[in-house]
Amino acid sequence: MGDLTHSSPLPQPLTPAGRDGLAAILARPERAVIALDFDGTLAPIVPDPEQARAHPDAVPALAALAPKVRSVAVVTGRPAGVAVRYGGLAGVPGLERLVVLGHYGAERWDAVSGTVQAAEPHPGVAAVRAELPGFLDAIGAWRGTWIEEKGRAVAVHTRRARDPQAAFDALRGPLAELAARHGLIVEPGRLVLELRPPGVDKGVALVDYVREVGAESVLYAGDDLGDLPAFAAVDKLRSGGDVRGLLVCSGSAEVTELSDRADLVVPGPPGVVTLLSTLATQLP
Numbered sequence: 001m002g003d004l005t006h007s008s009p010l011p012q013p014l015t016p017a018g019r020d021g022l023a024a025i026l027a028r029p030e031r032a033v034i035a036l037d038f039d040g041t042l043a044p045i046v047p048d049p050e051q052a053r054a055h056p057d058a059v060p061a062l063a064a065l066a067p068k069v070r071s072v073a074v075v076t077g078r079p080a081g082v083a084v085r086y087g088g089l090a091g092v093p094g095l096e097r098l099v100v101l102g103h104y105g106a107e108r109w110d111a112v113s114g115t116v117q118a119a120e121p122h123p124g125v126a127a128v129r130a131e132l133p134g135f136l137d138a139i140g141a142w143r144g145t146w147i148e149e150k151g152r153a154v155a156v157h158t159r160r161a162r163d164p165q166a167a168f169d170a171l172r173g174p175l176a177e178l179a180a181r182h183g184l185i186v187e188p189g190r191l192v193l194e195l196r197p198p199g200v201d202k203g204v205a206l207v208d209y210v211r212e213v214g215a216e217s218v219l220y221a222g223d224d225l226g227d228l229p230a231f232a233a234v235d236k237l238r239s240g241g242d243v244r245g246l247l248v249c250s251g252s253a254e255v256t257e258l259s260d261r262a263d264l265v266v267p268g269p270p271g272v273v274t275l276l277s278t279l280a281t282q283l284p
Helices: 016-027 058-068 080-087 123-138 164-181 202-213 225-240 257-261 268-282
Strands: 032-036 071-075 099-102 107-110 115-118 146-149 154-157 185-188 192-196 217-222 244-250 264-266
Touching: 016 217, 016 244, 032 202, 032 268, 058 071, 058 268, 071 202, 080 099, 080 107, 080 115, 099 202, 123 146, 123 154, 123 164, 123 192, 164 185, 164 192, 185 225, 202 217, 202 225, 217 225, 225 244, 225 257, 244 257, 244 268, 264 268
Parallel strands: 032 071, 032 217, 071 099, 217 244, 244 264
Antiparallel strands: 099 107, 107 115, 146 154, 154 192, 185 192
16 A cells, blocks of 8 residues: 555555454544554664664654553563663653553563563573574574574574575574473564564463453554464454454565455554554544
8 A cells, every 4th residue: 555644544454354443443442452563563674673763753653642542552572671762662741651561571661650570581591592602603504693682582683694584494493493492482573583482472462451451442563473473362352252453564575474464554664653643633
């Protein structure tokens, strides 16, 4: 779809379930949760994850929308505090009730307290962290790869490799074996393989949060494979009949799995920001 402008009407979802979800948000916004991934959704993908920052219009859009809905939540694989910092989300008028669910829900930051609550880290992460540099060197995969320390997870990026996709494909099996030895799993993403604890994902985090706040509708926007559990969770909520949902894909040529399952596809973070801004203007 083409670029949206803030004065444009809301785009219409392509699916009946998506149109029903959007209608529910518009009808009773005080019962709606707006949940969003960070990287690739609120922030453009960049070669160095430490340089990622929210789209310049993202915070104003969220601040305009948040007071009109039950809650706005950022659901990310990053540490919660990092997402808050890179997003510029702390101390923003209008975002006094913002919640950030980091590490797939293992961490939680809320604007009310300004603090992060978290469970104890999985011991396998420390073991993998120590072993990973030598492991990559031993299999000849160190050149062009880059290790990202994520606190409760460790990620290996291949975006800087000579052939990023070939490096990604070659590493997927060996890293899965390394993760399994330490009780972890591998979560694939956009030219990144994340080694993290099992049993937590964006779907679990999203369902728990929707139930906690008593939402009747939810919009979830994401861009990567790690967002598939959240998409599945919204589908499950919708099938139960008590929660309506709208699935939004922040479009990318690198990942098609989400766009195939989305109710609505927008052109990357700029499209997400415009959707949020337009939605804010449509709500009382």
